[in-house]
Amino acid sequence: MLTGRRYRLKLTTAQAAQCEEFGNICRAVWNTALEQRREYRRRGAWMNYHEQAGQLADAKTEHDWLKTAPSHILQQALKDLDRACRDHGTFRVKWRGKQRWNPSLRFPMGKLIEVERLNKRWGRAKLPKLGWVQFRMTRQLGGAVRSATVSRDGRDWFVSFLVDDGATTPQRHAAPHSGVGVDRGVAAAVATSDGKLIDRDFVSPGADERYRRLQQKLSRQKRGSANRKKTLGKMRRLKRRERDRRADFCSQVAAELTDRNALVVLEDLRTRNMTRSASGTAEEPGRNVAQKSGLNRAILDKGWHKLELALRNAARYTGSEIVKVPAAYTSQTCAVCRAVDPESRESQAVFRCTQCGHTAHADVNAAKNILAAGRAVTACGDLAVRRSVKQEPQPALALVGTPRL
Known part of the structure; x- marks a missing residue:
């Protein structure tokens, strides 16, 4: 299983300047390639990674400053741009400005990267054209290195190793019948159904x-x-x-x-829109x-x-299922009698059902409704947005029904 390991680097002055230069070259390649893609789209044509990678190789013969950075980190920048354009659209991808973008460069060739532990606190890694760089080794890598990303955050530099730790996702959770509903809030970050x-x-x-x-x-x-x-x-x-x-x-x-828990249920919240x-x-x-x-x-x-x-x-390491359910009426529904009434939510923290008199913390009550909805969804064999044709969802899942007036 692939996982990340992030460490703080201890670069020399020359190495820091070299990383800064590599980052600026990657930024220039990104912006130039993005402008080229946009010009092609304006004319109704397309430009893909392979064409731009070939043009990058030709550009190195004319511009010596492109030869300063390792070839594969420039190719990786073009791959990242290609993926961003495919996922978000060419005109939605942002420019990398000098003031707002922190330098970042990825070394995708894991076979060219060597990592050694120097002592209890420090280790070092050999990166192409940077040589040996020291980092604060706060934990073991735990596997073979696939790639390394060097980035700057403020005045500090960090290295992130993509590691294959050899772990696999269990076929069955240790407690297969357990489940929890999670309500994300503002007063309390997390409220659970228990x-x-x-x-x-x-x-x-x-x-x-x-x-x-x-x-x-x-x-x-x-x-x-x-x-x-x-x-x-x-x-x-x-x-x-x-x-x-x-x-x-x-x-x-x-x-x-x-x-x-083998089942963790969340509300389907669109945070970006909210x-x-x-x-x-x-x-x-x-x-x-x-x-x-x-x-x-x-x-x-x-x-x-x-x-x-x-x-x-x-969840990759425990075999848990993460399920998202609609958020409608979860905070207005009684977890006991399933009555939906906005007046039951007396305040941010207090829920008192107007039908059965059930009283609980409002966020905990919502988390119980979320868990019930998640169990109903998994019972229908539907873990995605699409609905199963084998069984109709229960009205209780809904939290469906119209709110009381």
């Missing part, structure tokens, strides 16, 4: 205050100045710590849920823009999409 509320603060009050002061300082500095770059570097480091805490939280929660700006246009300005922007920040802060990705990654 009554657990799991949350964590990813930003400390001190870090939040430091970031606010850095923002004020940044607004008074001149664009392009050295002091402004230092301030931006400090802000990026604070945000990176926040992202690392969020990723660690999602990984821990995902490992616990998949280790204990966090769109409400500012509108000049002709039709949006309403409640400040409230919507606050909700967007809260949703992104809890890492809803990162949790889903972490669950799917962890």
Whole structure:
């Protein structure tokens, strides 16, 4: 099974400058190839990877600066562009700007990469044209290296190894009849159907205050100045710590849920659509823009999409099934009598059924409804968007039915 291992690099000044140069060349190849693809599309023609790879080889004879970087990382940049254009469309793929894009280069030839442990804390890897680079070896690789990606985050450089650890997905979970429903929220990041509320603060009050002061300082500095770059570097480091805490939280929660449950059910939430700006246009300005922007920040802060990705990654090792069900009426339905009434949701945290009087935490009640919907879907043999023709979904799954007026 393929998995990733990420380590912080300790580059020399010359190696860091070399990585920066390689990244700039990859960025130039990406932008040039993207512009070429767009010009072809405007004329109703197509350009694929193989044609551009051949033209890249010809361009090296005319431009010596292309020879500085290893050939396969430039070819990999063209492959990534080809995949991005196929997945999102040529005119939806973004340019790689010098100010907004962090240098990144991938070495796809795993046979050319050597990794050695130097001592308890440090290891080193031999990369084409970079030579031996040291990295903070916080854990063993655990398998054969398939590729390596060197990237910069702020002022620090990192290397990510794609490793084949030899593991396989189990045919059957250790607890095959277990299941859990997961409700992702804003007050608590995760609420489970067994009554657990799991949350964590990813930003400390001190870090939040430091970031606010850095923002004020940044607004008074001149664009392009050295002091402004230092301030931006400090802000990026604070945000990176926040992202690392969020990723660690999602990984821990995902490992616990998949280790204990053969079925993990989530709501089918379109996070990208839910966090769109409400500012509108000049002709039709949006309403409640400040409230919507606050909700967007809260949703992104809890890492809803990162949790889903972490669950799917962890499920590969436990054999768990990740099922998504419609989110309609899950927070308005009683988990006991199945009555649907918006008035049952008294507040953010309190659910009291207007029919049977059942009282529970609102998010836990929603998680139980999500689990019931997921079990009904799997009973129909339907784990995707399409419906099985063998059995009709039960009305209870719906949370279907019309809400009470």
